[in-house]
Amino acid sequence: MITCPHCQNKHINKNGKKSTGTQNYLCRNSTCGKQFQLIYKNQGANPIVKNYVQKALSRNCGIQDIKNIFNVSKPYILKTLTIYAKKIEIKPQKKYYESLQIDEFWTYVGNKNNKVWFLYAYSADNQEVVSYVFGDRSEVTVRKLYEKLSSENISVGTFYTDNWKAFKKVLPEKKHKIGKKYTKAIEGNNNYIRSRNRRTVRKTCGFSKKMENHEAAMKICIYCKNYNYC
Numbered sequence: 348m349i350t351c352p353h354c355q356n357k358h359i360n361k362n363g364k365k366s367t368g369t370q371n372y373l374c375r376n377s378t379c380g381k382q383f384q385l386i387y388k389n390q391g392a393n394p395i396v397k398n399y400v401q402k403a404l405s406r407n408c409g410i411q412d413i414k415n416i417f418n419v420s421k422p423y424i425l426k427t428l429t430i431y432a433k434k435i436e437i438k439p440q441k442k443y444y445e446s447l448q449i450d451e452f453w454t455y456v457g458n459k460n461n462k463v464w465f466l467y468a469y470s471a472d473n474q475e476v477v478s479y480v481f482g483d484r485s486e487v488t489v490r491k492l493y494e495k496l497s498s499e500n501i502s503v504g505t506f507y508t509d510n511w512k513a514f515k516k517v518l519p520e521k522k523h524k525i526g527k528k529y530t531k532a533i534e535g536n537n538n539y540i541r542s543r544n545r546r547t548v549r550k551t552c553g554f555s556k557k558m559e560n561h562e563a564a565m566k567i568c569i570y571c572k573n574y575n576y577c
């Protein structure tokens with residue numbers, strides 16, 4: 348009995364042969380209607396493999412590991428990565444945050460001379476990465492994050508940061524508290540991300556070669572963390 352790997356429907360028609368010579372099938376479920384084969388010469392076309400690759404990306408597996416385990420090509424994995432990242436959206440889960448902690452850490456992108464900073468706002472109450480930006484380690488990047496937060500239609504009671512002077516220049520004084528004792532939760536979260544995602548490990552060799560891939564991988568990482576998918 349043949350079942351459709353997309354929807355598990357058992358009503359299947361034969362549907363010609365692929366250029367590789369393997370039998371092609373068509374699912375007769377009207378809401379699915381997808382084609383598939385029982386044996387895939389090209390593993391990337393196998394919907395079961397595709398699902399596993401996406402899961403592996405959610406768990407921040409390295410591209411090289413995914414390539415070896417699932418026998419798919421690197422361009423295929425990177426394409427899956429960027430398509431997956433485009434489909435998901437990171438939006439604040441609350442309208443009001445009593446407090447947000449802001450901190451940053453750097454990663455390499457492209458080569459080991461290029462550090463890219465990941466600056467983000469974290470809500471310790473519900474362990475949520477509320478918003479983030481990429482940039483250099485300057486006031487400009489802090490402003491970018493603050494403007495992004497302001498555009499999110501949320502209100503924030505207090506911003507907690509460490510003593511870096513760029514925070515002081517950008518965040519409204521009345522709402523800003525400075526001190527390492529206030530940023531323990533976000534520092535814990537930095538460690539969590541660094542331990543989960545090898546792109547963010549210090550001295551790593553597993554960094555992204557392109558900014559687009561880096562942004563996609565970080566988005567998936569944060570999305571899965573926010574929604575407990577990993």
Ligand SMILES: [Zn+2]
Nearest residue numbers: 351354374379
């Ligand atoms: Zn189907």
